[in-house]
Amino acid sequence: RKEVEQDPGPFNVPEGATVAFNCTYSNSASQSFFWYRQDCRKEPKLLMSVYSSGNEDGRFTAQLNRASQYISLLIRDSKLSDSATYLCVAPRYNQGGKLIFGQGTELSVKP
Amino acid sequence: NAGVTQTPKFQVLKTGQSMTLQCAQDMNHNSMYWYRQDPGMGLRLIYYSASEGTTDKGEVPNGYNVSRLNKREFSLRLESAAPSQTSVYFCASSLNPGDSNQPQHFGDGTRLSIL
Secondary structure (H helix, E strand, C coil): CCCCCCCCCEEEECCCCEEHHHHCCCCCCCCEEEEEEECCCCEEECCCCCCCCCEEECCEEEECCCCCEEEEEEECCHHHHHCEEEEEEEECCCCCCCCCEEECCCEEECC | CEEEEEECCEEEEECCCCEEEEEEEEECCEEEEEEEECCCEEEEEEECCCCCCCCCCCCCCEEEEEEECCCCEEEEEEEECHHHCCCEEEEECCCCCCCCCCCEECCCCCCEEEE
């Protein structure tokens, strides 16, 4: 099992749609997680941090389910500008701040 | 606030040439990282520096060396470039290696092609 595994995608949705991505992780000791956004091989940019059960920022909601070891990202009212690859990220426990990056889920929002 | 700055942004090398990728951060972060990203693959850690004066290998260190010049700067060197090292290279930094809650902040990458 991969340490961080994401929905393969791509997700093709119309503007205004709600879309959800799931991510599973294998290390039950992980305490915090991150969602990054990456546009077309540009640098990954931090979208949200998830420290407890969940976090909400405008149209974006991240939820953490420790019992089932998965994190989700919900995007409401999708915009064309949301088209990107979304990376699920977990820390490597007690390894000096190293992070494990998922392969990413591609989202394409169409007019 | 520049964040993480990488130079150069693009580079083309011939097989066997050497070069150094530069990275500097102005956020007073302790830890710095070098990744490569290839098409269809996720980010892979090459080397990292948990704090000034220390460096450690990541997942794919072969063919690379690093230097943590000071707290701000972390360079990546290719001694004898090979076509397999054609990739996009990202430098990142984070505040505190002992705190698993710290995200990493990325530079905008160096696109390296080796012919």
